[in-house]
Amino acid sequence: MKFNRIKEIIGFGLLILSAVLVVLILGIIIFDIAIKGFGAISWGFLIDFPKEGMTKGGIFPAITGTIFVTLITTLFSIPLGVSAAIYLSEYAIEGRLTHIVRAAIRNLAGIPSIIYGLFGVAIFVQGLNFGTSVLSSGLTLGLLTLPWIIATSEEALKTVPQSYRVGALALGATKWQTIRSNVLPYAFPGILTSSILGLSRAAGETAPILFTGVAFFLPRLPYSVFDQFMALPYHIYILSTQHHAIDQVKPLAYGTTLVLIAIVFLLNLAAIIVRYKLGRKYYLK
Amino acid sequence: MNFKKIKEKAIYIFFFLTGILAVIILLGIFLMLLINGLQAFKDVKLLDFFFGTVWNPSAYEESSYGILSMVVSTFMVTLGAMMIAVPLGIGTAAYIAEIANERIRDILRSIIGILAGIPSVVIGFIGIVLVGPFIAKVFNLSSGLNALNGSILLAVMSLPTIISISEGAIREVPKDFKVASYALGANRWITLIKVTIPAAFSGIIVSIMLGIGRAIGETMTVLMATGNAPAIPHSFFDSVSTMTATIAIEMGEVPYGTTHYYALFAVGAVLFLISLGVNLIAELVTTKYRGRRT
Amino acid sequence: MNKLSSLIKIKVLILLFVIIFTGCVRKGVNDTFIQIKGSDTEVNLVQRLAEEFMKEHQVYIAVTGGGSGTGIASLINKQTDIANSSRAMKDEEINLAKDNDVNPMAIVVALDGLALIVHESLPVKSLTLDEVGKIYRGEINNWEEVGGSDLEISMYGRQSNSGTYIYFRDNVLKGDYSPKVRRMNGTSQILEAVRRDKAGIGYVGIGYIIDDQGNVKSGINSLKIAKDENSPAISPLEPENVISGLYSIVRPLYQYTDGKPKGNILDFILYELSDRGQEIVVMEGYYPVSSAYIKMNEKLGIKGNEF
Numbered sequence: 001m002k003f004n005r006i007k008e009i010i011g012f013g014l015l016i017l018s019a020v021l022v023v024l025i026l027g028i029i030i031f032d033i034a035i036k037g038f039g040a041i042s043w044g045f046l047i048d049f050p051k052e053g054m055t056k057g058g059i060f061p062a063i064t065g066t067i068f069v070t071l072i073t074t075l076f077s078i079p080l081g082v083s084a085a086i087y088l089s090e091y092a093i094e095g096r097l098t099h100i101v102r103a104a105i106r107n108l109a110g111i112p113s114i115i116y117g118l119f120g121v122a123i124f125v126q127g128l129n130f131g132t133s134v135l136s137s138g139l140t141l142g143l144l145t146l147p148w149i150i151a152t153s154e155e156a157l158k159t160v161p162q163s164y165r166v167g168a169l170a171l172g173a174t175k176w177q178t179i180r181s182n183v184l185p186y187a188f189p190g191i192l193t194s195s196i197l198g199l200s201r202a203a204g205e206t207a208p209i210l211f212t213g214v215a216f217f218l219p220r221l222p223y224s225v226f227d228q229f230m231a232l233p234y235h236i237y238i239l240s241t242q243h244h245a246i247d248q249v250k251p252l253a254y255g256t257t258l259v260l261i262a263i264v265f266l267l268n269l270a271a272i273i274v275r276y277k278l279g280r281k282y283y284l285k
Numbered sequence: 286m287n288f289k290k291i292k293e294k295a296i297y298i299f300f301f302l303t304g305i306l307a308v309i310i311l312l313g314i315f316l317m318l319l320i321n322g323l324q325a326f327k328d329v330k331l332l333d334f335f336f337g338t339v340w341n342p343s344a345y346e347e348s349s350y351g352i353l354s355m356v357v358s359t360f361m362v363t364l365g366a367m368m369i370a371v372p373l374g375i376g377t378a379a380y381i382a383e384i385a386n387e388r389i390r391d392i393l394r395s396i397i398g399i400l401a402g403i404p405s406v407v408i409g410f411i412g413i414v415l416v417g418p419f420i421a422k423v424f425n426l427s428s429g430l431n432a433l434n435g436s437i438l439l440a441v442m443s444l445p446t447i448i449s450i451s452e453g454a455i456r457e458v459p460k461d462f463k464v465a466s467y468a469l470g471a472n473r474w475i476t477l478i479k480v481t482i483p484a485a486f487s488g489i490i491v492s493i494m495l496g497i498g499r500a501i502g503e504t505m506t507v508l509m510a511t512g513n514a515p516a517i518p519h520s521f522f523d524s525v526s527t528m529t530a531t532i533a534i535e536m537g538e539v540p541y542g543t544t545h546y547y548a549l550f551a552v553g554a555v556l557f558l559i560s561l562g563v564n565l566i567a568e569l570v571t572t573k574y575r576g577r578r579t
Numbered sequence: 580m581n582k583l584s585s586l587i588k589i590k591v592l593i594l595l596f597v598i599i600f601t602g603c604v605r606k607g608v609n610d611t612f613i614q615i616k617g618s619d620t621e622v623n624l625v626q627r628l629a630e631e632f633m634k635e636h637q638v639y640i641a642v643t644g645g646g647s648g649t650g651i652a653s654l655i656n657k658q659t660d661i662a663n664s665s666r667a668m669k670d671e672e673i674n675l676a677k678d679n680d681v682n683p684m685a686i687v688v689a690l691d692g693l694a695l696i697v698h699e700s701l702p703v704k705s706l707t708l709d710e711v712g713k714i715y716r717g718e719i720n721n722w723e724e725v726g727g728s729d730l731e732i733s734m735y736g737r738q739s740n741s742g743t744y745i746y747f748r749d750n751v752l753k754g755d756y757s758p759k760v761r762r763m764n765g766t767s768q769i770l771e772a773v774r775r776d777k778a779g780i781g782y783v784g785i786g787y788i789i790d791d792q793g794n795v796k797s798g799i800n801s802l803k804i805a806k807d808e809n810s811p812a813i814s815p816l817e818p819e820n821v822i823s824g825l826y827s828i829v830r831p832l833y834q835y836t837d838g839k840p841k842g843n844i845l846d847f848i849l850y851e852l853s854d855r856g857q858e859i860v861v862m863e864g865y866y867p868v869s870s871a872y873i874k875m876n877e878k879l880g881i882k883g884n885e886f
Contacts, residue, residue, distance in 0.1 A: 110498040112529055345748055377670075
């Protein structure tokens with residue numbers, strides 16, 4: 001009996017150790033970046049353009065570039081993704097076709113990001129002749145985000161009780177009217193939350209934008225969607241690997257990393273706040 | 286009356302089209318990879334491609350397009366990553382599901398959520414500035430940019446997936462199982478090991494498969510931190526070049542329409558098929574043991 | 580609420596059209612924009628030159644790296660105005676360009692010497708060119724074979740998209756690299772790596788190993804290179820050695836354009852070759868264009884130091 005008790009203590013101890021290790025990993029990462037990156041952060045760092053071959057100055061164009069390309073991603077993936085989710089949740093009849101569609105979504109979610117990059121080069125940069133641009137990169141990132149948006153939006157739609165739909169239909173509303181007035185508004189918080197999360201992932205991606213439009217040294221901001229752009233994740237990549245004065249710019253790399261993580265963190269926070277505030281408003285979950 | 290019906294039908298068609306979009310995209314990606322990749326085999330022999338160990342498209346003498354080394358490298362870092370992430374992940378999942386109280390559970394879930402949101406380039410950066418030098422110091426190596434570094438970083442990236450899905454699987458084990466086990470005199474640990482986890486096995490396998498998929502497909506992390514040596518690795522302390530890293534490095538340097546260009550798509554096709562395979566296994570496990578699935 | 584969601588959708592669609600439409604209008608109006616892509620060896624030099632040039636001219640110059648291979652591919656794919664390349668274009672590449680209606684013209688804007696760097700604690704101070712080749716081909720594996728201690732040689736190099744990689748292979752190795760060479764993402768990474776590696780050796784542009792004060796950077800040493808066993812070992816640190824050709828690993832840094840350069844592109848290239856431009860070249864750690872290359876540029880109608 002006692003032996004079993006000892007086993008239990010050791011066993012549970014190991015489990016606690018695992019959890020502690022995972023927390024420690026995150027802690028080390030965040031602390032290292034925060035401590036070494038904090039020194040580089042200043043108002044100038046955020047507002048200025050890079051100077052003297054990126055060894056001084058700021059990352060303003062990278063921040064705006066990331067925002068710009070994420071905007072394109074949003075415009076492309078959210079309407080399409082939510083619409084696809086509406087189809088799956090409201091219109092589709094469960095059968096072989098929906099089985100295939102859902103399988104396709106699951107598989108798309110698992111495809112390596114560099115493959116999306118290849119696809120972007122072949123279709124957007126070359127095929128549709130958009131060239132290396134914000135548009136090409138935004139669309140590529142949009143494809144990457146689409147499976148996530150579809151899956152999570154469908155989840156949100158599913159949480160709306162069936163009675164809401166049935167009630168509206170009983171009153172004579174058409175299917176679309178029902179969806180618009182009795183389903184969508186209640187799924188909205190969930191859709192918004194997961195969209196924000198999905199977009200925060202897109203903002204941090206590097207591989208899909210590598211060959212579809214990002215650049216390291218651009219003297220001005222992109223004027224149109226057909227221009228190239230700078231982006232935070234690519235900036236970090238170059239500063240830490242290919243730059244000609246890696247030692248000198250290491251603090252800048254840390255600073256850029258801190259800014260990127262801060263943005264991702266803020267977006268995650270926004271998603272959580274949206275979930276609480278709007279969720280409460282509609283008396284759901 | 287008629288107008289309304291037409292409008293509803295049009296709306297239905299719109300949503301139907303967006304619905305099958307995912308299938309179209311998946312097929313599109315596959316076709317693009319296949320069509321471009323196959324063109325490489327005009328100049329490269331199939332056997333050389335799949336079993337050649339030397340990938341040297343811009344060689345001094347003869348170009349060679351063998352992917353074996355990079356396939357081995359990919360599997361090596363993935364295996365290493367799983368050796369770290371699986372025990373750690375399942376252990377943490379068990380902790381969250383079985384032992385932790387409500388507050389700790391929420392805190393841990395948020396922490397794992399944050400870990401999941403860290404961009405891959407940041408993890409790669411940490412590999413260059415923190416983990417790599419650490420490995421070099423501890424093992425007295427000249428450079429910490431090797432397969433071990435890659436494995437550790439990939440483990441960090443797969444952990445959130447493994448933890449959250451395993452946790453879900455463990456929680457879904459019916460309470461009756463546990464109650465019955467306690468009734469027979471087993472303590473919590475024995476119940477966990479001999480009853481709960483085996484019952485959650487299929488879910489745990491799914492989480493591992495998805496974690497593997499994540500590790501295989503990771504690009505930036507391995508590109509920055511594994512040293513990129515094209516030789517077949519003999520140990521975890523060797524520098525390796527994975528399939529994803531090779532594509533990422535060389536895609537920028539190939540003029541469109543060359544054999545090298547098409548060969549990279551062929552590598553992409555192999556990668557695509559491997560991730561499809563991993564996903565398929567995950568789905569088979571799910572349908573076979575869970576019963577209910579869409 | 581139903582009005583809200585459809586209103587949002589309409590607004591979104593309008594925004595989408597506006598953005599894409601303005602994009603369409605802007606496309607093609609890019610006369611004052613010069614795109615330069617390519618060699619990582621040249622990228623910071625050309626960036627510097629571009630920065631200075633832009634101070635006095637109303638032009639936008641975007642300079643990105645990616646390696647000489649990337650630059651050449653971009654030129655062939657008509658995605659750049661100038662391709663920086665630290666190696667000459669291969670015949671296949673020139674043919675591909677011509678197939679695509681691109682006519683590559685080479686201009687030499689600077690000279691670059693490649694130094695072999697090792698960890699500062701390494702007792703080996705010089706090597707012959709042949710020994711360097713053997714090391715990187717994998718035929719010599721241990722430092723004791725060339726006068727050092729029993730330490731396995733740890734090699735660092737660039738990736739295949741780098742002109743430096745190709746140049747070093749074609750001119751020093753004259754054969755293929757050993758698969759054990761670690762392919763770093765850039766010159767700086769090679770420097771960092773050798774600094775930490777007691778058995779390390781790497782090839783980098785000479786400009787990279789000298790700091791702002793003119794001293795060799797800490798942690799590394801550059802090897803003296805002898806042309807063959809009977810020649811003296813020459814240090815890459817004396818500029819005269821490099822300019823005169825006494826130091827054996829020197830190469831021209833090219834820029835390729837589609838056809839003869841005109842307009843803003845020509846102005847920029849002339850600026851690079853002017854006295855002020857060549858001053859910047861030297862400041863950045865490279866060497867001014869020697870007479871042989873001035874003659875070559877002249878054939879294109881570009882008079883060496885005229886601006």
